[in-house]
Amino acid sequence: MTPAARYQAAIEILDHVLDGSAAEQALTSWGRRxxxxxxxxRAAVRDHVFQALRCxxxxxxxxxxxxxxxxxxxxLRAAGLDPEAVFTGEGHAPKPLTEGEKNPPSGFSSASEEHDIPDWLWPDFEASLGAEATDAAQALRTRAPVHLRVNMAKGTRASAIAKLSDEDIITEAxxxxxxxxxxxxxxxxxxxxNAFQSGLVxxxxxxxxxxxDFVPLADGQKVLDFCAGGGGKSLALAARAKLRLFAHDADPKRMKDIAPRAERAGAQIKLxxxxxxxxxxxxxxxxxxxPCSxxxxxxxxxxxxxxxxxxGLDRTLQIQSRILDEACELVAPGGVLAYATCSMLAQENRDQVDAFLARTNGWTLEADQAWFVHQGTDGFYIAVLRHVA
Known part of the structure; x- marks a missing residue:
């Protein structure tokens, strides 16, 4: 495919996504055709599609x-490229630009438009992140880095770096x-x-x-990953200590990959x-x-x-509240309830924790921490709550 043909493929896929199809489904259907x-x-078309959706x-x-x-x-305009070099109509390239399309716009009407955040969410986004809101919004417009977790039960970070390098995969701590x-x-x-297939990473x-890492653990503890999903955090927990580890999800089908992943990693997890x-x-x-936004x-x-x-956000907040209420009943006296989200919104994070503490006796907040996308990771939050009664 020519570069222009790749853009035309992205146009067709994006039209399907805008009509309601899931991006992965639209990409898969295009690939089959x-x-x-x-x-x-395929990689280039995928990149075009996902970057367009981010922005x-x-x-x-x-x-x-x-x-x-x-x-x-x-x-193309955002990247400083000449659209007319792509929209030529030659071969499988997009049709030439119309006269109306040749005139670039004068500018953006709002900060939320410029930073690619929904209008209704921008006030909450700013309130949650303060002076860092713009940096976070801009980071969300870029491709996420690829990170690996080294399974310390099978090797060290240095050995993983070396083994990956042997297969032309270059990494750094x-x-x-x-x-x-x-x-x-x-x-x-x-x-x-081999490093991935053997469970090293x-x-x-x-x-x-x-x-x-933020969750306090000790060998011999009985630990439950209550919203396990695909088991990424279950596997990470298993690698940190010798635990009696259990995984649960409200939708058991989400856990279908845990068993093969645990076998590859050498972990014992009871579903x-x-x-x-x-x-x-x-x-x-x-x-x-x-579950979160x-x-x-x-x-x-x-x-x-x-x-x-x-x-949708309000429904999610209600679900989070119910999960905290259910999960706290499962914790032994003196035990820990660790509440985490992949959200940067205060409503889902510290506000949710404060509301739980206000309505529930016998609990105290020991520590919490947030990570933000403009700091080189996904956005995450965790609070460690201790059952003191």
């Missing part, structure tokens, strides 16, 4: 339309966690590497690793169906990586930025 596209073509509002303004064509035109690596070159090779954001945690309680530590991971899942609305 486009057997001629090589791996580099949907500003690109739509720069391109004059909220359409696949408008977003690609806006992306990330300061957020002693287990974290940043992939500098060869990110697309990671999943097929896992794909996991550095702040997600730091969240697990619990809904209702089973009460039978296994009490636990010394319960980690709740609660995902504002801290919008670089990786940019569709979420545009599909979230006020009602």
């Amino acid at each position: 486009s057997r001629f596209a090589g791996s580099k073509d 949907l509002r500003s690109y739509a303004v720069l391109g004059g339309a909220r359409s696949g064509r408008g977003l690609v035109l806006g992306a 990330h300061p957020a966690s002693e287990t974290a690596l940043t992939v500098l070159e060869g990110a697309r090779k990671v999943k097929n590497s 896992e794909l996991q954001d550095a702040a997600s690793q730091a969240v697990v 619990l169906n809904p209702g089973a945690p009460k039978q296994e309680a009490p636990f010394d530590v319960v980690l709740c990586d609660a 995902g504002t801290g991971s919008w670089r990786r899942a940019p569709e979420g930025k545009w599909r979230l609305d006020r009602d």
Whole structure:
């Protein structure tokens, strides 16, 4: 495919996404129809699509339309490239620009438009991040770094760096966690590497690793990952100490990958169906990586930025509150409830914790910490609550 043909493919895929299709689904459907596209073509088209979704509002303004064509035109202008060199109509290139499309816009109408945040959310975003709101919003407009977690049960960070280098995957230590690596070159090779297949490394954001580091653990403890999902934090917990470790999710189907991942990592994790945690309680530590707005991971899942609305956020806040109320009943006296989100919004983080403490006797906040996207990781929050009664 020519570079222009890649842009045309992105236009078609973006139109499907704007009509309601999931980006991954639209990309997969295009890939099945486009057997001629090589791996580099597919990677380039994917990059075009996801970057356009990260910057949907500003690109739509720069391109004059909220359409696949408008977003690609806006992306070219934002990058300082000549759109007429791409929109030639030759071969599989996009059709030539109309006279109206040749006139770039005069500017943005609001800060939220320029920074690619929904209008309704910008006041909350600013209130939550203060002077750092603009930096965080701008970081969400960029591609997320690729981070790895070194499984210390199978090696050291230095040995992982060396083994990955042998397979032309260049990494360096990330300061957020002693287990974290940043992939500098060869990110697309990671999943097929010996280091990954042997369980020495896992794909996991550095702040997600730091969240697990923040949880106080000791050998022999009985620990529950209450909102386990795919098990990334369960695996990280297992690597930190010799635990009796349990994983649970309200939707057990989300945990389908935990067993093979645990086998690869050499970890022992018992999966619990809904209702089973009460039978296994009490636990010394319960980690709740609660469902959230995902504002801290919008670089990786940019569709979420545009599909979230006020009602959706309010429903999420209610779910988080219920999860805290349920999970606290599972913690032994003297034990820990660790509440985490991949959000940067105060409503989902410290405000949620303060509300829990106000309505629930016998708990105290020991410590909390936040990580933000403009600091080189995804946005995350964790609070460590102690059961004192």
